[in-house]
Amino acid sequence: MVESARNAPARGAGFAASGRRVFEIEVQGLQAVAARLDGEFTEACARMLACRGRVVCTGMGKSGHVARKIAATLASTGTPAFYVHPGEAGHGDLGMITDADVVLALSYSGESDEILMLLPVLKRQGNPLIAMTGRANSTMARAADIHLDISVPAEACPLALAPTSSTTASLAMGDALAVAMLEARGFTADDFARSHPAGALGRRLLLHIRDVMHGGGEIPAVTADASLADALMEMSRKRLGMTVVVDEAQRLIGLYTDGDLRRTLTDPAIDVRDARIADVMTRDPIAIGADALAVEAARLMETRKITMLPVVDEARRVVGALNVQDLLRARVV
Known part of the structure; x- marks a missing residue:
């Protein structure tokens, strides 16, 4: 031995x-x-x-x-x-x-x-x-x-x-x-994906944002004149960790997330009880189109160090909402 x-x-x-x-x-x-x-x-x-x-x-x-x-x-x-x-x-x-x-x-x-x-x-x-x-x-x-x-x-x-x-x-x-x-x-890569729909590559090349996003009544949304309390209630109801802020034409003008809430709570200059969402939201946030590939959303989230995205149409009207958990469930990431 x-x-x-x-x-x-x-x-x-x-x-x-x-x-x-x-x-x-x-x-x-x-x-x-x-x-x-x-x-x-x-x-x-x-x-x-x-x-x-x-x-x-x-x-x-x-x-x-x-x-x-x-x-x-x-x-x-x-x-x-x-x-x-x-x-x-x-x-x-x-x-x-x-x-x-x-x-x-x-x-x-x-x-x-x-x-x-x-x-x-x-x-x-x-x-x-x-x-x-x-x-x-x-x-x-x-x-x-x-x-x-x-x-x-x-x-x-x-x-x-x-x-x-x-x-x-x-x-x-x-x-x-x-x-x-x-x-x-x-x-093309799309042709290859169509012959491999069950594989990881097929999911990455065939799955679009519209296939995994939350739409319709599932979208957390408030208008710019809403109070912060109203926005938090909307976030709590829809459970996506965010709410979009829209104008009267449903165009995206802002975004408020769980991360924003933590920053708000630690800012002594902000009175949470009286604040309006327009005062604390992120203006002109990053968004993505519904026709984009889901893998593009994953890449964008990784690059920008974010975990959620509003989904908009050509006129920047909100048509959906997406977070990283949706991509995980779809096995895109």
Whole structure:
């Protein structure tokens, strides 16, 4: 036990050295693949962009896992795509592929039997075939309409057995295709959010102020001639920690908050019993529009060190009220 503890730092250094070596080898592999991006890559993007159906990704083993990820990335960035297991395709799932689809097949060796078995059928059906392999003279590469060369100088595995650098290169090539397609389609952050409505990003990009604000009778509001006592009663009833102050046209002219109340109580020059709200309110306060994103309200609150905001329309009429608790409940912050 003592000997084991004594050797622990040395083993830790060895682990770190192994990890750094993997990164170095895989970076070299990525650089080699990036240097070969040429007309074949451009043609692959053009075929996928012109596709009337979907991009069907397929691969066996580790290449199959990568193909699944590429299909998911394409689909979430505006290029309809799905994964088909090549083994299952030979037993009926081939019917999922229509003549309008482009097939993206992954195999580092380029000799995966399960994929080679599908090629005659795909050719007969007229599907454009994009092959992603590490061997330009492989059966898959020669049969493909477009070949993407993902060969790497070495695997990071010291036994040169486990796919490591090659799968990283495959993932990177898939990401390159997806991003190139995203840019060609003019895919936006809003488009991305619409395909991810349940995630945090979707909430941040889709949720607007109008979706989380208090409106109508829930808005605490008083006019400028109201007494401070009346304003405090309104704040107590509406429980938002503030009240807006409006003119006769419901335009925002001031704001009074719990923080303002604490400052008022400690100001010996102010008689709380006789004060009017116009004497103690914050004039021309910061406000936000109902069409703004909720995340913009969170950013504004953080920047200005405030916890609540009036919501106004183009004429600065008050249409809502919002505090940081509303953003927390909506999981925007």
